[in-house]
Amino acid sequence: MAARATLSPGSSPPMSSIPAGITSGLSVTLSPDAVPFSPLFSPLSPGHREEMGPVSARFSHSASRLVSLRAGDSSSLKTQVNLLFDQLISENYSPNHNIRPEEVCALLIHVTRLVPLSQEHLVVKLCQLTHHLLNQLQVIVDEQTLDVCVCYVVSALSVCSLWTHSEVLQALSTLIYGNGPRCYQHLSELLGDGGVLRLYSDPSQPDMELRRGALTCMANLCLGVPGQASLDDPYRRVCFRVFLQTLQSPKPPDAEELLYCTVIQGAVKGLQSSLCGGKWRFGGQEELGALLAVLKRFMFHGCPGVCVEWPAVLYPAPLPQYETCSTPKPPEPPRNPPTQTSGNKKKKSRGRGRKGGEEDEEREADPRLQRGGRGEAWSKTSGLPSPVVPSLYPLWKRSSSDSEFSDPEGAAHSKLRLFHGRVRQGVLLCLLAVVKAVEKRTLYGYWSSFIPDAPIGGPPPLTLLTVVLKDPSPKVRACALQVVSALLDGSRQFLGVAEDLAPARTSYTPFSFSLATAVRELHRSLSLALLAEASAHTLTQIVKCLAHLVCNAPYNRLRPGLLSPLWRQIRPYLQHRDVNVRVSVLTLYGALVSTQAPLSEIQLLLTHTSQEVLSWRQKEEGFSSPHTPPSRKYHSPRGSRTPGEEEPGVPWLLQLCVSLVTQPRDDQSDSEGPGGGGAAALEPSPVRLEALQVLAHLVRGYFPLCQVCLCELGQVSARCLRETDPSIQLHGAKLLEELGTGIIQQYRPESSQSESCRVPIPQVVQFWVDVLSGPLNGALQSHQHPTLQTSACDTLSSILPQAFTQLPEKSQVLCVTVLLGLTYSDNSLVKAAAVRALGVYILFPCLREDVMFVADTANAILTALDDRSPNVRSKAAWSLGNLTDTLIVNMECVGEFFQEELSDMLVLQMLQSATKAAFDKDRVKSNAVRALGNLLHFLSASQLTRPGFQRPLEEAVSALVTTVQSEATMKVRWNACYALGNAFKNPALPLDSASWSGDAFSALCCVVTSCQNFKVRIKSAAALSVPTSRHCYGAAERFGRVWRSLAAALEHSEETQDFLEYRYCSSLRHTLTHTLTHLLRLSQSQDMPALGMSLVMEEGKGFKEHLVKYLRGEGGTDGGRGERVRTLGETLERLRSLCVDGEEEGDEEEKSALVVVVAFLEDVLRSCEELKVSPSD
Secondary structure, three states: OOOOOOOOOOOOOOOOOOOHHHHHHHHOOOOOOOOOOOOOOOOOOHHHHHHOOOHHHHHHHHHHHHHHOOOOOOOOHHHHHHHHHHHHHHOOOOOOOOOOHHHHHHHHHHHHHHOOOOOHHHHHHHHHHHHHHHHHHOOOOOHHHHHHHHHHHHHHHHHOOHHHHHHHHHHHHHHOOOOHHHHOOOHHHHHOOOOHHHHHOOOOOOOHHHHHHHHHHHHHHHOOOOOOOOOOHHHHHHHHHHHHHHHHOOOOOOOOHHHHHHHHHHHHHHHHHHHHOOOOOOOOHHHHHHHHHHHHHHOOOOOOOOOEEOOOOOOOOOOOOOOEEOOOOOOOOOOOHHHHHHHHHHOOOOOOOOOOOOOHHHHHHOHHHOOOOOOOHHHHHOOOOOOOOOOOOOHHHOOOOOOOOOHHHHHHHHHHHHHHHHHHHHHHHHHHHHHHHOOHHHHHOOHHHHOOOOOOOOOOOOOHHHHHHHOOOHHHHHHHHHHHHHHHOOOHHHHOOOOOOOOOOOOOOOHHHHHHHHHHHHHHHHHHHHHHOOOHHHHHHHHHHHHHHHHHOOHHHOOOOOHHHHHHHHHHHHHOOEHHHHHHHHHHHHHHHHOOOOOHHHHHHHHOOOOOOOOOOOOOOOOOOOOOOOOOOOOEOOEOOOOOOOOOOOOHHHHHHHHHHHOEOOOOOEOOOOOOOOOOOEOOHHHHHHHHHHHHHHHHHOHHHHHHHHHHHHHHHHHHHHOOOHHHHHHHHHHHHHHHHHHHHHOOOOOOOOHHHOOOHHHHHHHHHHHHOOOHHHHHOOOOOHHHHHHHHHHHOOOOHHHHHHOOHHHHHHHHHHHHHHOOOOOHHHHHHHHHHHHHHOOOHHHHOOHHHHHHHHHHHHHHHOOOOHHHHHHHHHHHHHHHHHHHHHHHHOOHHHHHHOOHHHHHHHHHHHHHHOOOOHHHHHHHHHHHHHHHHHOOHHHHOOHHHHHHHHHHHHHHHHHHHOOOOHHHHHHHHHHHHHHHOOOOOOOOOOOOHHHHHHHHHHHHHHOOOHHHHHHHHHHHOOOOOHHHHOOHHHHHHHHHHHHHHHHOOOOOOOHHHHHHHHHHHHHHHHHHHHHHHHOOHHHHHHHHHHHHOHHHHHHHHHHHHHHOOOOOOOOOHHHHHHHHHHHHHHHHHHHHHOOOOOOHHHHHHHHHHHHHHHHHHHHHHHHHHHHHO
16 A cells, blocks of 8 residues: 555645535544534525524434435435535534434434445545534434444445545544443454554554544543443553553654644543543553653643653652753853843733633733743743843743744744643643542652652752643643642641651651641742732632642641731632632631631631731722722621721621621622622622631631620521521521530530630520520421521530520420421431430430430430431431430439339330341441440349340340451440440349350450450450459359450550550550459459469569559559559458468368469569669669
């Protein structure tokens, strides 16, 4: 075969019979969303079109004529088909023209049978028609049409001349768009060894048009559609390798730059489709590193002055990787630098832009529409020499004359810059897909390649922040910010290592310090980008990126001073004319007041009352003059104030958010939603919602600063609840919940706030009286908005118990009645919230002793435990645990009277339901076993003797034993061990004789020696120390087994596979030693052989060492040193008396073992006395 001829746009095909329309169609972009082909002539004049009616009628007319034709009908068939094709192609379709997909599919099947492959000009028009119809009507063909048409175009690729293949590939890409898995019959022809797409996409393919078309087809094959299977992994991996190879291959020397850009775009889009088309696994570290390296290289494609030797592979490293700059030929120094610098410095951009808002792409294409400084900064990045005074013009505009290029040349350069920007944008979107597809831990090793730390001299590294600061395209900058946000999102654990509070080391740089400098560099770079940005969309992305940084950075481990400049810098943007910018700024403020709250730096900023001076671009961006107060008055919630005046002690951010929620806006803004007209119109809904969220964050993190406005904030919430917008109502209810929670936190026993600084109880009572008499009742009964009902239930559960007691009786009855009724709601969210609220109320002192309320609550909880929703069952189990906690408190405080008043049948039902829930999911099981322990502790002797309780009792203990020994989560096993210890506190339980008691002790002994989690071991050891009398441990054999298990656990208490468990080593040893001394105190003569044998072995030496430490008061909190020594001394005296009593009678083995135990205790007490004296020597 002769050498292939490459057709460039505008060249003629090798056949003279091809119409001009086909020739012009060769330059159409090969993608389903490209601008469709339009023929150069129209078969129907506009008048004729109007006569034939709407587009759907004209389509049906032409399609019916085509369907009526048969192959070989007449000699004029070719002319008729050609004319009908032109008519169909010339129409401007849209998806709402009521043209059914079935009609399109039937037409395509018929024309493939009508047009033979020998008529190449008709084949080309058929391909154009296929692309035109499917693209404009957005039709996804059915499987039969797909099979017929793909067979046809694949045959055309093998039969027709090369000049037709560009159009054929375009039709193929449109057909297979989103249909990759359904093309399984043709995948081997397309992607197998020697497949046509493999052939045309090979880097050695000289025709760039064909190469681009093949890459587009492969990208569309890999494209995943939600709800459908993805392309088979072997073929997807073949495509991935082709895309990666395309990016790694150098640009052909004779290739046009524009065509090369489209090839790169196709490969990048294909990579993105491969990664997003289903779960993806990289073939080792090399493949991921190679992909990241090539994407990083193309992040800077077409940027002026970037001349860097790029690595072929990026390797994960804990320290930053810096690219080595090549040494380009230095430019000749200017002969008269001061004159040239001065000229450039005085130059101003002459392009003022068009009227109205230009498109971003026009700004990208024309450097005169760009702000100065974006382009020229690349030269500094790459290490190129720069003038003494930096020019304000981009590098490509530094010339002696603005008219150096003619108009056509300038348009070509603008188009080239536009294509370069699209390449960089596509590459960054692909990098975003990589970040989302790869596990976070894997990406942490590559952070230094994309996120810089502080400069260490020399040229700065090329990173994502370089793109953010220097790229001339706002779309590219926005994409880079999205990638940075994706990297920061969920990185709290990784960044939590960062710390720079300690003085810097000179010998080496710790990893924690490197991370801290990276956080500071992120702050610095994003602040600079914020100052320089003009695009509202990109500005929004910058602020969102800062919010991700603030949410994940450990500011409590960093030197103060990072947040204050940011806090002041973003304040003027609260009055930006773009709604999205204002919303993102409020989101950032919400992140600032919620991260590691309370931070002292944020506390100072909140109480700072001086008006900030608004920065640059006030008039241009909708700000007020820097010399006058802002147009938005920060209205105090306590009343109207003059501009610039703020109430002392009230955070200005709180006043601002209240103003945004309640006050009418002063002027209209860009991008406002519908209904924005009217002088009294409020802020747009997104701004108000975000302001309410900031108020909620502020109350949660800094309640002491907000409590002065407690009643006013309650009024704001009430106003929101009265509105008709469900979202505003929901956030108003959430604000009420946060206010209630803040009050509860103040009154917790562990609270560090002094009593004088708390909200007084009378004020709290009045607050809730106002709330309960307001619109909250309507929210509780809003059945059409279950989410609002759920939030209202949560609000009721946040009432302070001390305040609930003082509420009017009608308010208390209202709360209880509404919650009991909502537990029978049809909505699972409402039911779960109501059951949880009852679980809170059951702990209130004024309600827990009310037997009727306890019974009603128990019945509601038991009903919810049988619900089919796991969320409802989880909340019900938690509430049942709280209810049984109340039973124990009442048993201890009220006495047997409460046990007698509570129905035995209700207690039995709770025991059976908790046993059943103990075999549910882990989040249900964890509280079910807690309830079982409480119920076993609560059972009275009379109940235990009744036949109806015998079997449920055995099943309950068996459920606890099974849970202790299971592979459930550690929280569940911890609760089960605690529950067994709680059950052992019931003196009425027959621990010595019950058949189930042996299983309970065996399970605890097994866990205390073998569980990997030390907290579970601690709780099991504590449970074994609960029985207060010797007979509870049963026979001597069981007592000895318990002793040996505890001694073995103490001997191996430092052996663990998880280094995090070492935190609990001291507590574990203390608990084990305490339990062993408890067993010594209870031991009898028959137990001595087991104890003596243990003490003379190796584990006895370890026990002695730990016992001495225990007696000296090291670790633990139960009892002082004197009490422990006294208790051990009493044990020694009791055992000595046993020695005296046993001299006349008793087993010889017991006598000798008793002597060993007594000698051991004497040695221990002697060692304690020696250690007590030694420090004074």
